[in-house]
Amino acid sequence: MQKLKYERPYIKKLNAGIMNKFGTRTDSQAFTHIDGVPVKSLIAEYGSPVFVLSEKQIRRNYRSAYRAFSTRYPKVQFAWSYKTNYLNAVCKIFHQEGSWAEVVSGFEYRKAIGNGVPGNKIIFNGPNKPKEDLLLAIENDSLIHIDHFEELTLLLKISENLTAKPRVAIRVNMDTGIYPSWDRFGFNYENGEAWNALTRIVNSGKLQLVGLHCHIGTYVLSTAAYAIAATKMADLAWSCKTQLKQTIEYLDLGGGFPSTNTLKGSYLPGADTVPSVDDFAEVITTTLLNSGLPKHDLPLLILETGRALIDDAGYLLGSVVANKRLGDGKRAMVVNFGVNILFTSFWYEHQISPAQDFTPHVENMTVYGPLCMNIDVVRESVNLPLLNPGDHVVVHKVGAYNMTQWMQFITQRPAIVLIDEQQQTHLIRTSETLNYVEEPETTPPHLIK
Structure with missing residues (x-):
């Protein structure tokens, strides 16, 4: 009898999502308004990403x-x-x-x-x-x-x-x-x-x-x-x-x-x-x-x-950049905000909500920021619906420490908006520009052409 060819065993991680007594479910529902103001209109007026305070x-x-x-x-x-x-x-x-x-x-x-x-x-x-x-x-x-x-x-x-x-x-x-x-x-x-x-x-x-x-x-x-x-x-x-x-x-x-x-x-x-x-x-x-x-x-x-x-009075609004599959088959989503402006993602499992209607299909995924750093992980494991590039998301309960411990790193820091008690919006901190970032710098004369 011919001897079978040896094949090295291959073990692949099963990405079945988080197992607990609640079952596998999405962590949030569509979150379309903050204090009566549409998320889409906030992003259209102030850009993405943007912090919003109530x-x-x-x-x-x-x-x-x-x-x-x-x-x-x-x-x-x-x-x-x-x-x-x-x-x-x-x-x-x-x-x-x-x-x-x-x-x-x-x-x-x-x-x-x-x-x-x-x-x-x-x-x-x-x-x-x-x-x-x-x-x-x-x-x-x-x-x-x-x-x-x-x-x-x-x-x-x-x-x-x-x-x-x-x-x-x-x-x-x-x-x-x-x-x-x-x-x-x-x-x-x-x-x-x-x-x-x-x-x-x-x-x-x-x-x-x-x-x-x-x-x-x-x-x-x-x-x-x-x-x-x-x-x-x-x-x-x-x-x-x-x-x-x-x-x-x-x-x-x-x-x-x-x-x-x-x-x-x-x-x-x-x-x-x-x-x-x-x-x-x-x-x-x-x-x-x-x-x-x-x-x-x-x-x-x-x-x-x-x-x-x-x-719980603070929100971070952002956008989906891309979707991909990791080496072990797990789904990943890339968004346009990272740990440089969402410092508390190192401490918390922040709730992330789609800002528009979505399909009922949910998958466990990792949410990455846009930084070229391996530590730029917004959520290591979260159940979310499949979102397309350009779709918007809302991160909840970000009012403490993020706007004091954030840093300008690779990307510039975004605008901050306050919604008052009459549902009027106010820009309380403008987004950074290249001129703002470079203003404290000086260049030695021998490096100036």
Whole structure:
């Protein structure tokens, strides 16, 4: 009998899509309007890609969050986190609603001043505050949150020549059960660093200690962690009052509340697993009210919530460039926006919706951006209908960090549009041009022909 010819085994990956209890389905339906404005008309007027922000949703989010805390605690103040989205139009919306400004650099501080925020309603956080920035904050009577002993030493030196005492707080880091622990910023609670800093401030007689600040993490999914933080902050405030004879005027619990985006690797959608702002408010306020602090003299509660107030108010509109099959047979779609402008695609499984009617056939695919970089992956695996080049898509919940952490890389950054409460559109940041990108450059004479 003739021996059969040997053939090397070949194993091919089966691309059957994501398997879970929900079955294989498209991640979204056709999304044709934002606040009543057609997606197609937005792209026609402002180009593709383009970011779109909803003023109505921003205001709705702020009012809902403020109501959640103010109905549970007598003194509440929000401070808008500039690093989350420091477009002037966005900041002004939050300031109109009553929010202070929370900044982490001299650049952001000057933006807040330019936006008309009174100096005494600016909270200056961050580990790097050069002398000129500290002097500006002192001149404007802003709240300076001290991050480390070197900064404290610098402030004490500056205050030697001042008649008025600068208003300061310290940032406190602590074990709240979240790991890895956020102990890079501020003074540690457990090892006594925080108490040493507070003692030094009060004993110096040169600074006015008015508050305590903590920020326990980002996209925090545990409400219990905030109960621990609030307990330790209240204990520290009581120790200041009883041992240092210094009344703490406010407790700043920072930010960290998650949006309803879905984190990479999550089994269930973010909307089904993320605690609500009401959940966080209930835990924080209940803890403070039961902490033993005098009911008649409770400290002001400050929140620096960012992403939870604006993520779902932002959209990225773009276009399909091409479709292709990868080496393993999986379908891929190329769009005209990449990770350079959609930075949060490294963190989230963003919902992507077609902006027009589509066929019922759905296939699991990878969505790539246009950059000549292998990391330019908008979605690694997503169930979408088959779209043609020139079709449009909408990426949801992109309002936080994308418009501050984006970068000009290979492609230029797009325009940003605000839809107001009367469904009118406003261009709040123009798209970049070649002249804009090259303006800071200079060419040595010997390279100019």
